Amino acid sequence: MTQEYPYNGRLSRWEELSPGLAIVAVQSLEEQFGFEPGQYATLGLMGSEKLVQRPMSISSSADDLSEYEFFIRLVDSGGFTPLLWQRKVGDPINVKGPKGRFLLQDDGRRALFVASGTGLAPFISMIETLRARGQSRDIVLLHGVSHEHDLAWREQLTELADGDGFPLRYVGTISRPQGSPGWAGLTGRVEAIVADQLQAHGLTPDDTTIYVCGNPDMITAVDELALERGFAPEQVRKELYWPKGRAH
16 A cells, blocks of 8 residues: 555654654655755654655755655654655655745844754754855754763864864753763753853843754743743744644
8 A cells, every 4th residue: 555655755864863853854746846944844644544744844954855865753653654664765655845934034143042852853944054155043953852972063062062173052951861871961951041042142132043853842941931031922933843642
């Protein structure tokens, strides 16, 4: 049944970072679609009776349409990701897009990116697109995960932050340090470090826009903190990675 559906794409790359966490790329077998960094595509696979589809933020540069890259976690109880984890590179998949309004604003302001888990994906697209276009933005990126090995793109982001070609500050934090005995960085959920990072980097409502992507509880916590600190609602841009109660 899987092969009978008129799929329009194929899995072109699969990089498993840890069990159940992967960077996945898809090539379109039809006309490539353009997108803005921060937008998402919809991936689809045939289940037992119907096409199961899920929106996934694109993590690759908007200037490279050779394949569309995604950062995906397996949800055992989900409807889509267990189907995806049964596939391999070269297998067919459906892909359509783009959609979404979670875009980097052309407001000339500093940017605080706050991501939990796979919510990092749209921020990688934003950064890579800026770099591909020879542009820059003063960015502080906070990424919160459970374990050290879940910090995707950590090496690349650290190298970029340590260089002098792009104004990025990168901070990772893990919520289960007992599982990462060699970890010497910050611990706790990402929403718990936002207040200190605002102060540490001198980010204020006068010059900063906050972008938040990840699980809904984290987004609610950061939104409430930002409003308490004087950020106007339009200066806190949010992308919930799933509605409450819905599994991927």
